[in-house]
Amino acid sequence: MNFLKLVLVNLARNKRRTLLTTLSVMVALFLFCALGGVLDTLAESIRFGSETRLVSRNAISLIFPLPLAYRERIAAVPGVTGVSIQNWFGGQDPKDPHNFFGQFGVDAATFFPIYRNDMDIVAASPPQARVTTPPGVDQRLATFMAERTACVVGEKLLRRMGWKLGQSFTLAGTIYPGDWPFTIRAVYRSKIRSFNDETMFFHWDYLSEKGMGGRGFVGIYVLKLADPTHAAQIAKRVDAMFENSSAATRTESERAFQAGFVSMYGNLPFVIRVIGLAVAFAILLVAANTMVMAIRERTNEYGVMKTLGFDDGAVFRMVLLEAAIITLLGGAVGAIGAKLAIEKSGFNAGGILPPMSVHWSTVGVGVGVALLVGAVSGLIPAWQASRLRIVDALRRVN
Amino acid sequence: MTNGGFGMASIQVGNVRKVYRRDTQEVPVLDGLSLEVTAGDFVALMGPSGSGKTTLLNLIGGIDSPSSGDIVVSSTNIGQLRGPALARWRSRNIGFIFQLYNLIPVLTALQNVELPLLLLKMSGKERRRRAETALALVGLGDRLHHFPRQLSGGQEQRVAIARAVVSDPAVLLADEPTGDLDRKSGEEILNLLERLNREFGKTIVMVTHDPHAAERAHRQYHLDKGVLSN
Numbered sequence: 001m002n003f004l005k006l007v008l009v010n011l012a013r014n015k016r017r018t019l020l021t022t023l024s025v026m027v028a029l030f031l032f033c034a035l036g037g038v039l040d041t042l043a044e045s046i047r048f049g050s051e052t053r054l055v056s057r058n059a060i061s062l063i064f065p066l067p068l069a070y071r072e073r074i075a076a077v078p079g080v081t082g083v084s085i086q087n088w089f090g091g092q093d094p095k096d097p098h099n100f101f102g103q104f105g106v107d108a109a110t111f112f113p114i115y116r117n118d119m120d121i122v123a124a125s126p127p128q129a130r131v132t133t134p135p136g137v138d139q140r141l142a143t144f145m146a147e148r149t150a151c152v153v154g155e156k157l158l159r160r161m162g163w164k165l166g167q168s169f170t171l172a173g174t175i176y177p178g179d180w181p182f183t184i185r186a187v188y189r190s191k192i193r194s195f196n197d198e199t200m201f202f203h204w205d206y207l208s209e210k211g212m213g214g215r216g217f218v219g220i221y222v223l224k225l226a227d228p229t230h231a232a233q234i235a236k237r238v239d240a241m242f243e244n245s246s247a248a249t250r251t252e253s254e255r256a257f258q259a260g261f262v263s264m265y266g267n268l269p270f271v272i273r274v275i276g277l278a279v280a281f282a283i284l285l286v287a288a289n290t291m292v293m294a295i296r297e298r299t300n301e302y303g304v305m306k307t308l309g310f311d312d313g314a315v316f317r318m319v320l321l322e323a324a325i326i327t328l329l330g331g332a333v334g335a336i337g338a339k340l341a342i343e344k345s346g347f348n349a350g351g352i353l354p355p356m357s358v359h360w361s362t363v364g365v366g367v368g369v370a371l372l373v374g375a376v377s378g379l380i381p382a383w384q385a386s387r388l389r390i391v392d393a394l395r396r397v398n
Numbered sequence: 399m400t401n402g403g404f405g406m407a408s409i410q411v412g413n414v415r416k417v418y419r420r421d422t423q424e425v426p427v428l429d430g431l432s433l434e435v436t437a438g439d440f441v442a443l444m445g446p447s448g449s450g451k452t453t454l455l456n457l458i459g460g461i462d463s464p465s466s467g468d469i470v471v472s473s474t475n476i477g478q479l480r481g482p483a484l485a486r487w488r489s490r491n492i493g494f495i496f497q498l499y500n501l502i503p504v505l506t507a508l509q510n511v512e513l514p515l516l517l518l519k520m521s522g523k524e525r526r527r528r529a530e531t532a533l534a535l536v537g538l539g540d541r542l543h544h545f546p547r548q549l550s551g552g553q554e555q556r557v558a559i560a561r562a563v564v565s566d567p568a569v570l571l572a573d574e575p576t577g578d579l580d581r582k583s584g585e586e587i588l589n590l591l592e593r594l595n596r597e598f599g600k601t602i603v604m605v606t607h608d609p610h611a612a613e614r615a616h617r618q619y620h621l622d623k624g625v626l627s628n
Contacts, residue, residue: 001509001525003516013504304500307461308514308561309489311482390461394500 007321014294018326021290025330025370026337028283033338033366035276037358039269044193045353046259052228053114054235055257056221059248065217066247068208073241074221079234082224084110087207087217091171091180093161101157102199103171104219105207108145109134114224118195122155123165124186144185148206152186154197156346176211196354222254280369283327287377291323295381302385303393316386323378324371331370335363408437408569408601409458414467416453416624427453428464429624437472437568440595440602442615449621451605452573458603459492459571460484472568489517493562493600497574499554501546507533507557508542514565532560536590552583559590563600570594572604576611588614 011018056074058064068085075083089103113136124140131142144150153163163169168183182202190197208216223238225231235251242249252260295302302315310318339358347356416428427450435441443451456462457469460476469476472491479487501510511529520528533539536556546554555575562570572591576584588611594600604615612618620627 001505001512001516002522006505006513006516009504009509300500301502304496304502305513306485307459307488307494309485309517309565311485313482314517391456394461394496 003318004321007318007325010294010298010318011322011325017290017294021287022326022330024286025283025327025373026334028279028286029331029334029366029370030338030341031334032276032279032369033335033358033362034342035272035279036362036365037338037342037356038272040359040362041353041356042265042269044357046255050254051231052225053254054223054225054231054238054251055254056223056238056249056251057219057257059239059250062220064247065219066221066249068216068218070218070221070242070247070249074223074238077234077237077241079226079230080223081226082110082114084114084222084224085204085218085220086111086222087204087219088175089171089173089180089202089207090175091173094170094172094179097172099161101161102196104199104201105204105211106201107204108141108201109137111201111222112137112141114222115195118192119188119190121152121186122189125166125184141186147183147185148203149182150185151182151200151202152188153184153200155187155189156197157200158184158187160198173211176207178210180210193354220257221249223251280373284373284377287323287327287373288380290326291319291378291381292384294322295319295385298385299388299393302388303390306388306390307394312386315388316382319382319385320375320378323381324374327370327374327377328367331373332367335366335370338366339363408439408472409433409435409603410468410470411454411458412468412470414454414457414464414469416450416457416462417465427624428457430467431621431624431626433619433626435601435603437601438595438599439617440592440615441604442612442618443603443605443621444607444609444612444618445621450624451621454621455571455573455603455605458569459494460488486517489514489565491567491569493565493567493570495555495558495562495570495572495575497577499546499551499558499578501554501557501561503546506543506545507538507549507560510546510557511560511564514561518565528564529560532564533557535563536560550583551579552586555579555583555587556590559587559594563594563598568601570600570602572602574605574607576606576608584608584611 056066056070058066065087071083071085074080085107087105089105091103093099113134116136116138121138121140125143127142127146131146133139133142133145137145141152144152158164163184165184165187168181171180171182173180182200188197208214223234225234231253235253238251239249305315339360342356342358345356411431411433414428414431415426418425418427431450431454433454443454445451453462457464458471460471460479463477474487474491476484476487502513505513508526508529511532512525515525515528530539530542533542536559538553538556538560541549541553546557549557559575570591575591576587579587591602591604592614595602602615604611606612618628
């Protein structure tokens with residue numbers, strides 16, 4: 001027998017209580033790390049997008065469009081090698097309106113070349129006739145390019161919706177009313193983690209003709225640059241061009257644009273942190289209560305041990321170690337469990353966020369919190385046990 | 399196990415007073431008590447309940463401190479020891495035997511006996527060997543892995559005695575060691591104490607209510623209202 005075994009034996013004396021306390025710490029740390037995972041995912045979503053691409057949107061708000069006429073003028077700015085357009089569609093699955101996923105009307109001829117390093121086409125309907133795709137567009141998108149109602153969907157979205165390549169489906173428009181039939185002509189897989197696999201892209205022309213009566217409003221412009229080091233000057237120049245127009249632009253890097261998008265969540269990170277702290281405090285009370293009960297039950301035994309020569313420090317360390325083992329064990333299992341479960345679920349809020357993840361640093365913080373809770377929760381009982389007067393403790397027996 | 403060192407004054411209690419404070423009242427338990435126990439002696443302390451027997455035992459063992467007076471055990475004035483130093487001294491010099499055995503219920507007999515050895519620097523193997531030897535000495539070599547609940551009262555007390563002697567202290571303090579046992583088991587415990595005194599030279603101070611048990615000691619003292627008499 002050794003000191004550690006003595007502590008473990010003490011932990012095992014009331015297995016049910018130890019197990020329930022460990023479980024409560026485990027669940028709390030699972031929750032703590034899951035909440036931390038939301039923060040991690042939000043932080044990761046800010047990293048979405050490239051620093052080498054610019055996004056131009058309406059300076060007033062993202063919900064106001066820009067005229068299509070800007071495209072040629074933006075493309076003419078020195079250093080801009082490509083311009084693409086995107087509109088948020090916001091359609092609903094009529095069978096399940098809550099089954100949300102992102103849909104964008106894009107100018108395919110310019111969109112896919114700009115994003116070719118971010119995604120791969122993994123499946124596509126074969127073309128009926130020999131068709132040539134625009135430069136930089138994957139040849140396998142030939143059928144998609146030729147069909148007005150065609151769409152490209154992410155691999156995960158395809159799986160989630162139970163769709164098949166070539167399948168037709170209808171979305172109910174919310175911003176652009178009416179039924180919108182689509183046919184899946186290609187499937188993509190993201191090459192980078194921050195480019196999600198649950199989005200649908202379709203022809204902007206289809207949206208413009210059917211949804212805008214051909215007026216051609218653009219949600220955002222995406223600018224490809226020859227030299228990313230000139231991004232700031234180019235952004236300034238683009239915005240200066242439209243400064244006095246009815247639709248002034250705000251141009252920023254794609255990453256900054258995404259960060260602004262995430263900032264619309266408001267103080268969510270603060271709320272999450274507060275909840276996380278409340279969870280930590282709750283487990284602190286649970287663990288402390290357990291330790292206090294355990295020590296009270298063993299008052300006489302601590303008296304005996306002190307009689308045998310265990311000094312106050314040894315008793316203090318023993319109680320503290322007990323608390324630390326319970327919380328560390330529960331905390332580690334809960335924190336690692338949160339990482340495994342959440343990352344396996346692949347949840348990405350319908351494509352708005354990158355797949356949810358819990359960083360190892362968050363797991364580390366969780367384990368640290370568990371250790372801290374163990375130390376703090378064991379502190380008072382350990383102090384009580386160490387300060388016990390032997391004669392008082394022994395009197396409990398005799 | 400070594401000889402405790404015959405011929406030397408093992409315990410000297412000099413003019414000890416012990417007063418307990420209850421609210422604002424002071425309750426004197428020992429009043430200027432003096433006692434000398436030579437090394438290797440076997441002394442019985444008798445007296446009515448509340449006479450201060452256990453208090454005296456606690457003072458000699460360094461688990462309580464006197465209000466005034468000196469207590470010297472094995473040449474150490476324990477009044478000068480505090481905290482960890484006192485605990486360390488206790489672990490090396492005193493073996494305690496309680497009326498209700500006070501074994502740790504979740505530890506086996508072997509683990510209970512090993513407990514005081516955790517405080518000494520020795521290998522796990524050595525600890526185990528010494529605990530086994532102590533248990534063999536008290537006749538429980540075949541009960542090493544039994545838990546206290548699996549043992550009879552007499553056996554539990556023998557484990558407690560093994561625990562008291564495993565670190566080879568010079569002094570054994572026994573507080574009513576047969577008080578919770580039937581006559582036969584009590585006899586066995588007294589035989590064991592006698593043997594530890596005779597063969598291993600342990601100085602023993604035993605508190606008892608039982609005159610029959612007290613007869614096994616070399617000397618008997620009566621304590622009444624904090625005053626000692628022969």
